[in-house]
Amino acid sequence: MSVDGRIAEVERLRRRRPRDRFARLSVWALVLLTLLAWSSEGLWSTDYFSPRRQQNLQRFLGELRPHPLQGQPFDVSVATAWAGEILSERGWEAARITLAMSVAAIVLASLAGLALTLTSARTHATSEPYLPGPRPPTRGQRWVWRAVVGASRLVLILIRSIPEYVWAFILLAVLGPNAWPVVLALALHNAGIVGKLTAEVVENLEPGPLRALRGVGAGRLQIAATGLFPLILPRFLLFFFYRWETCVREATVLGMLGITSLGFWIVDSRARNHYDEMFFFVLMGAGLVLIGDLVSAVAREVVRRAA
Amino acid sequence: MAFSSRGLVLLTLGAAGLWAAFELRLDPRDLVPSDGGMVMARELFSRAWSPALAYEAADVPAGTRPLLLKALEAARLTVVFAAAAISLSLVCGGILGFFASTAWWVGDQTGGAKVGWSRHGVRPVVYGVARLIIALMRSVHELLWAVLLLAAFGLSQLSAVIAIAIPYSGTFAKVFSEMLDEAPRDSAVALRSAGASSSQIFLFGLLPRALPDMSAYAFYRFECALRSSAILGFFGYPTLGYYIAASFENLYYGEVWTYLYTLVLLVVVADWWSGALRRRLVLA
Numbered sequence: 001m002s003v004d005g006r007i008a009e010v011e012r013l014r015r016r017r018p019r020d021r022f023a024r025l026s027v028w029a030l031v032l033l034t035l036l037a038w039s040s041e042g043l044w045s046t047d048y049f050s051p052r053r054q055q056n057l058q059r060f061l062g063e064l065r066p067h068p069l070q071g072q073p074f075d076v077s078v079a080t081a082w083a084g085e086i087l088s089e090r091g092w093e094a095a096r097i098t099l100a101m102s103v104a105a106i107v108l109a110s111l112a113g114l115a116l117t118l119t120s121a122r123t124h125a126t127s128e129p130y131l132p133g134p135r136p137p138t139r140g141q142r143w144v145w146r147a148v149v150g151a152s153r154l155v156l157i158l159i160r161s162i163p164e165y166v167w168a169f170i171l172l173a174v175l176g177p178n179a180w181p182v183v184l185a186l187a188l189h190n191a192g193i194v195g196k197l198t199a200e201v202v203e204n205l206e207p208g209p210l211r212a213l214r215g216v217g218a219g220r221l222q223i224a225a226t227g228l229f230p231l232i233l234p235r236f237l238l239f240f241f242y243r244w245e246t247c248v249r250e251a252t253v254l255g256m257l258g259i260t261s262l263g264f265w266i267v268d269s270r271a272r273n274h275y276d277e278m279f280f281f282v283l284m285g286a287g288l289v290l291i292g293d294l295v296s297a298v299a300r301e302v303v304r305r306a307a
Numbered sequence: 308m309a310f311s312s313r314g315l316v317l318l319t320l321g322a323a324g325l326w327a328a329f330e331l332r333l334d335p336r337d338l339v340p341s342d343g344g345m346v347m348a349r350e351l352f353s354r355a356w357s358p359a360l361a362y363e364a365a366d367v368p369a370g371t372r373p374l375l376l377k378a379l380e381a382a383r384l385t386v387v388f389a390a391a392a393i394s395l396s397l398v399c400g401g402i403l404g405f406f407a408s409t410a411w412w413v414g415d416q417t418g419g420a421k422v423g424w425s426r427h428g429v430r431p432v433v434y435g436v437a438r439l440i441i442a443l444m445r446s447v448h449e450l451l452w453a454v455l456l457l458a459a460f461g462l463s464q465l466s467a468v469i470a471i472a473i474p475y476s477g478t479f480a481k482v483f484s485e486m487l488d489e490a491p492r493d494s495a496v497a498l499r500s501a502g503a504s505s506s507q508i509f510l511f512g513l514l515p516r517a518l519p520d521m522s523a524y525a526f527y528r529f530e531c532a533l534r535s536s537a538i539l540g541f542f543g544y545p546t547l548g549y550y551i552a553a554s555f556e557n558l559y560y561g562e563v564w565t566y567l568y569t570l571v572l573l574v575v576v577a578d579w580w581s582g583a584l585r586r587r588l589v590l591a
Contacts, residue, residue, distance in 0.1 A: 020587050026580065027522065030390070030529070037390035046463035053460060060459045100330035107324030161574035162567065163534040165450075165541065166551060173555070174340050174348045179331035233313060240320070253448045266454065275458060282455065286446035293446075306312065 063275040070276075086280055090265055094281070095288055098261040101179060101254075102247035102292070105186030109247075110240050112187065113194030118224055119152040120195065121202035129223065130207050131214040156199075160192025168254045182254045182261070190243045194236075201235045202228065237303045241296040248292035252285040262288070351560045358568055359561030363554075374562065377550070378569045385546040385573065388464075388536035392471035393529050399472065400479025406437035408484035410513055437480070444477030449535050453542055467539050471532055479528065483521055490517035519588035526581035533577055537570050547573075 037043075047053070062070065066082045069075065119125045127137035127145050167185035175181050205228075213227045229236075255263030262285045269277035327333075340348055362374050372380070447455075453470035460466050495512035503512070540548025547570045554562035 023522070023584060023588055026526065026584050030393075030526070033386070033390045034394040037387040037394070040384075040387045040391075040464075042384070042464045043387070043391065043468065044465070046460070046465055048460060048463075048465075056461065057459050096330060100327040103323050104327035104331060104333060107320065107327070157575060157578070158571065161534075161571045161578065163538050163570075165538045166548070166567070166570075169541070169552065169555070170351070174344045174351075175337065176341060176344060178337050179333060180337055183331065183333065230313070237316065249448050253450045256450070263451075266451065270454060270458060278454075278458070282447060282451050285448070285451065286443070289446040289448075290442060293442075 060275060063273075064279045066276045066280075067274070083280065086277060090260075091281070091284060094255070094260060094262045094265055095284060097179070097259075098251045098255065098263075098285070098288060099248070099292075101182050101186065101251040101259075101261055102244060104179075104183045105251065106190060106240060106244040106247045108183065108187035109190035109243065110194055110236070112191035113198060114229075114236075116152050116156055116191065116195035117198040117202055118220070118228075119148050120156060121199040122149055123203050123205070123207070124220065124224070124228065125149050125152075129214060129220055130211045152195075153199075156192045156195045158192075159188045160190075160196065162189070164189045164250050164254060165257075168257050172257055172259075177258055179259055182251065182257070182259050185254065186247050186250055190247060194239050194243060197239050198232060198236055201232050205231055234303055234306070238300055241299045241303075245289075245293055245296045249289055252288065350558075351563070354560040354564055357561060358564035359559065360565070363559040363561055364557070374565060378547075378565055381540075381545060381547045381550050381566065382569050382573060384544070385533060385536045385540075385570070388467055388471065388539065388544070388546060389529060389532035391468045392475060392536065393525065393532050395468065395472040396475035396479050396528075397525060399476035400483060403437055403441060403476065403480035404483030404487070406433050407441055407480050408487040409434070410487045410490075410509070441477045441480045444473050445481065447474065449474050450538065450542070453539055457542065462543055464544065467536070467544050470539070471535050475528060475532065479525070482524055483517075486517045486520045486524070487513060490520075523581065523585040523588050526577075526584050530574055530577035530581055533570075533573050537573075 066079050068078050068082055072078075117124075123129065125145055125148050127133070127141040164185045167188050168181050171181035171184055175184075209231065210223055210227045213223045218226065252262045255261030255265070256267045258264060262281050266278055266281045266285070269275070269281065359374060362371070449471045452473050453467060456466040456470050490513055492513075494516060495508050498508045498512040537547040537551075540546040540550065541552050543549065547566050550566045551563055551570075554560075554566065
């Protein structure tokens with residue numbers, strides 16, 4: 001083939017490349033949205049380089065230094081003594097509470113998510129799960145199951161589209177200051193996510209084993225307990241650890257509403273203008289998140305290998 | 308998984324849950340609200356079916372914009388913050404993600420023979436530094452970045468965008484680097500055998516293979532950014548969260564639902580959008 005012929009061939013192939021109109025429109029819409037967003041004048045109303053702000057920034061950065069060391073040369077022993085005092089007074093306890101909140105929340109979320117999975121997976125919540133029954137389902141039966149799936153999907157969307165912070169804010173007013181509002185807020189939002197993801201896994205399962213169970217007369221709950229849960233467990237554990245990571249992050253922050261996790265001490269020290277302590281607690285939160293990510297990554301790798 | 312290991316895993320997770328419950332002194336009896344809490348809950352949830360369409364306050368100053376317009380304006384700012392933050396994080400996260408992937412320096416990009424570590428020069432260092440920066444950006448929540456930036460610069464809208472963009476850039480970088488490393492290498496192999504240079508292989512062989520996954524993920528993060536941006540309202544930015552908190556504290560529960568449903572609508576639309584895109588780009 002001549003060079004021109006080859007170029008023409010490449011050009012022909014390029015024109016025939018698969019294109020998706022919806023995807024292209026979406027990208028253009030996002031570009032347009034981005035341009036509109038950046039042209040919003042509110043974003044540009046602050047002069048970060050005004051002398052007053054510069055001064056403020058200088059002061060702030062100076063105050064991040066542990067206060068026994070402010071205006072002093074750096075001394076490791078003084079710094080460790082200062083950090084040790086914060087840790088033993090509040091730090092360790094706050095970190096433990098933050099961790100406990102994330103664990104309690106993800107356990108509750110996964111239980112609730114699993115329950116909602118059973119009612120929102122179209123292959124499972126149907127009048128004839130996995131195998132046609134002896135009699136065709138009546139129109140009423142079909143309608144009832146469709147309503148069950150629709151309702152539980154609506155619940156999943158509602159609980160996950162309301163952010164944890166808003167849930168916690170409302171629950172705190174209803175339940176008062178104990179750990180429940182934070183745990184429940186995290187659990188609700190994450191149950192919505194875990195439930196959605198697991199329902200997708202259930203719908204894409206190879207139906208063979210489940211059909212066999214149905215064939216010997218197992219009911220929906222029996223199928224779930226003996227076939228469904230064991231089959232989805234590896235994927236489910238991946239979601240569990242993946243969402244637990246975010247729970248650690250969020251549990252830190254939700255303390256800002258008044259429960260003594262790390263976030264509480266962050267806003268508390270900010271309110272008292274102790275920026276050195278605030279920064280220390282932010283760093284502690286970051287450390288906790290890093291450890292959480294590491295544990296989760298190792299756990300997910302183990303699950304992936306075993307599956 | 309073998310049965311025993313499965314049982315062990317579930318047992319461990321259950322034990323962890325019990326430990327957490329004891330640590331937090333979670334008492335099921337505390338789940339029953341006090342009388343005051345009960346009254347509040349009843350008033351709040353009874354308005355769930357009838358969100359306010361006009362202000363509930365008796366004396367609205369003349370010239371105040373109608374409630375629905377205010378909700379729309381709050382929604383606009385929520386979207387502005389989210390879109391600005393996502394675009395910023397796509398740029399920063401894209402660059403960081405490139406350096407944090409192994410595709411550009413380990414072996415010959417086609418997944419073939421690996422070269423010894425000593426032959427890589429500074430590249431492993433760049434890779435390590437990129438990974439470290441990503442971990443640091445991600446490990447601090449956007450609300451904590453917001454608190455830090457508020458303390459450093461005072462209330463400014465650009466700070467809100469940057470606060471969201473820092474952890475989101477880190478997340479984009481992490482996920483993009485994994486997608487680049489896991490992308491199919493077929494076109495890279497073909498380009499290599501045609502004599503393409505490294506940068507050509509990356510741009511025309513690897514990147515296009517990872518692009519559908521990457522764009523689907525970007526749209527999913529846009530949905531998350533909408534929630535983050537709404538929550539920044541609790542720190543004084545006039546996004547939806549600000550009005551949710553304000554109406555709640557003034558006991559205007561109907562208005563709470565108006566703003567809440569506006570947020571839910573935004574998130575559901577974004578969720579549908581990213582889901583539809585994912586089905587077309589990734590699963591097709």
